[in-house]
Amino acid sequence: MKSVLLHLAGSVEMNGQKDWQACLVAALGDRNVTIVNPPPARNQRDDLEWELDGLERADLVAMWFAPDTVAPITLLELGLAARQDKLVVGCADGFWRRSNIEIVCQRFAIPLTTSWAAFVAIVCAKLDQA
DSSP, rough: OEEEEEEEEEEOOOSOOHHHHHHHHHTTOOOOOEOOOSSSSOOOOHHHHHHHHHHHOOEEEEEEEEHHHHHHHHHHHHHHHSSOEEEEEEEOOOOOTHHHHHHHHHHHOEESSSSSHHHHHHHHHHHHHH
16 A cells, blocks of 8 residues: 655644654654655755745645744645645634635635644545555
8 A cells, every 4th residue: 555645734833832743753653754844944945945845746735824833834835735635723812823724624625623633533534645
């Protein structure tokens, strides 16, 4: 069975937010999945090119918008991938552009939740279906 390529996109601000990527990876257990997670920041161009490449290659994109963060690159990624039918989006209460995310997800029938537990469950279910 082929490994599913899972791209992690979302808030990466270092302002006391939990490391959602590590929490999600731990929750995936022993599923047959290859994780694409952003490397430490290098420079703006390299980082954005890396993100765009990851979006294109991924079988599934898990996108988490944490409260009290900005995540401008992730907002861009949401717009770029909205029509690709491979997104799962979680947007916690307190994210500054939550209403924009709700509108995009509704328009393109993208799974959206405010709950971390539901976000993890949806990602796991999508991986189990792959």
